Amino acid sequence: MNQALENAAPELVELRIPARPEWVALARLAAATVANRLRFSIEEIEDVKLAVAEACTAVIQHEGHGEFIALDCEARSDALRIRVRDSGRHQAAHSSDRHMNFEEARIAGLGIFLIRTLMDEVSYDVHPQHGTDLLMVKRLASA
Amino acid sequence: MDIKVNVREAPGDCYVVDLSGEIDVYTSPKVKDAIGNLIDRGVYHLVINLEKVRYIDSTGLGVLIGGLKRVREHGGSVNLVCTNPQIKKIFDITGLVKIFGIFDSEDAAMKALV
Numbered sequence: 001m002n003q004a005l006e007n008a009a010p011e012l013v014e015l016r017i018p019a020r021p022e023w024v025a026l027a028r029l030a031a032a033t034v035a036n037r038l039r040f041s042i043e044e045i046e047d048v049k050l051a052v053a054e055a056c057t058a059v060i061q062h063e064g065h066g067e068f069i070a071l072d073c074e075a076r077s078d079a080l081r082i083r084v085r086d087s088g089r090h091q092a093a094h095s096s097d098r099h100m101n102f103e104e105a106r107i108a109g110l111g112i113f114l115i116r117t118l119m120d121e122v123s124y125d126v127h128p129q130h131g132t133d134l135l136m137v138k139r140l141a142s143a
Numbered sequence: 144m145d146i147k148v149n150v151r152e153a154p155g156d157c158y159v160v161d162l163s164g165e166i167d168v169y170t171s172p173k174v175k176d177a178i179g180n181l182i183d184r185g186v187y188h189l190v191i192n193l194e195k196v197r198y199i200d201s202t203g204l205g206v207l208i209g210g211l212k213r214v215r216e217h218g219g220s221v222n223l224v225c226t227n228p229q230i231k232k233i234f235d236i237t238g239l240v241k242i243f244g245i246f247d248s249e250d251a252a253m254k255a256l257v
Contacts, residue, residue, distance in 0.1 A: 021169035046198075046229045053200045057168040110237060111201040117236050 008077070015071040019060050019086060027071050027084075028053045034073040035080055038140060047118040048080065048138055054111040055084040055134050061108060062088070066131055079120075079139045088131040146170035148177045157188040157256055159249065163195035166203030174203065178210040187219025190252045199230055204239060211243065220244070222252040 015030045017023040028049040035048045052071065059069050066087025074081040116122050121137035146164040153159050158181055166174055181189065191207065193199070211221045222244040225231055234240050246252040 021167070024168055025165065043229065043232075049198070050200055050233070053167055057200065057202060060168060108201075110204060113237065114201060114233070 010077075011075045013073040013075070015073075016068050017056075017071070019056075019067060019069050019088075021057075021060060023069075024053050024056045024060070027056050027069065030071060031073055031080075031082060034075050035138070038075050038080055039142075040080070040138065040140065044138065044141075048082070051115045051118045051136055051138075052082060052084065054115050055082075055136070058108060058111050059084070059086040059088070059132060062132075079137050082136050082138075084132075084134045084136075086131040146173055148173055150177055150181065153190065153253060155188070155253070155256070156186075157190065157253065158186050159190045159192060159253075161192045161195070165198040166196060166206070167198065167200045168202045171202040171206050175206045175209065178206065179213075182210065182213050182217075187214040187217040188256050189214060189219070189221045190224060190249060190256065191221060192224040192249055192252075193230060194224055194226055194249075196225075196227065196230060199233060204233070204237065207243070208239070220256055222246060222255055224249050224252045 013030065013034050015027060017027055031052040032045050032049045035045045040048065056069050056071075068087055070083070070085045070087075072083040072085075115136060119136040120139045122135070124132060124134040126132050146162060146166055149161040149163075151159050151161070160177060160181070162174060164170065178189070178191075189210065191210075207221070207223070214221055223246065225234070225245050226247055231245070234243065234245060244252065244255050246255065
């Protein structure tokens with residue numbers, strides 16, 4: 001564990017990107033940079049990148065998402081906590097889900113499965129007015 | 144960030160699709176088009192070379208699954224060439240190792256095509 005980080009207060013890196021496919025690479029790069037600073041292994045950093053990309057992709061592919069995605073990466077001494085939020089209104093979430101075809105639904109399910117498999121903790125809340133709020137945690141093996 | 148797609152004909156009525164770069168929600172439509180165009184032309188035996196792919200997510204997996212599903216409707220097959228441990232891990236944890244033939248070399252992938 002990085003001695004400086006071990007003794008430091010949590011550090012927060014915030015990023016706000018347009019909710020469009022071409023910006024997802026920036027979100028995963030930002031998360032990877034924070035994970036690298038926490039001295040996660042290369043494999044763990046790849047896990048974080050993929051989980052963040054899946055979360056952003058889920059937002060983008062969901063009808064009714066907002067204009068932006070907010071990514072908060074909190075570097076703690078023992079873990080990386082990542083929040084992915086969108087600004088969409090999900091009052092019609094269930095009705096829009098019905099418009100998703102079978103293939104899209106299957107791929108979306110694969111994305112959620114990957115997030116749950118690669119991260120240590122995952123929870124999310126879908127709020128009718130404030131959109132989706134996903135929290136994922138990757139713990140440091142050395143913590 | 145980008146994906147490079149190169150399609151080339153190979154012996155035995157088969158085509159190889161070389162992919163290079165990152166396959167995500169932004170780039171996967173380009174891969175989908177390349178594979179879809181081949182299938183539309185009646186090519187049902189494909190080797191997709193992922194050796195130079197640094198990253199793939201569920202949208203990329205979805206494109207590969209979609210291609211496999213289409214060629215199988217015509218008795219075809221899709222074999223993958225993949226040596227990147229992280230990408231192999233994604234195929235492993237999603238269970239896709241059971242539906243794709245995944246090989247360490249293009250030669251082996253070609254030989255194994257049905």
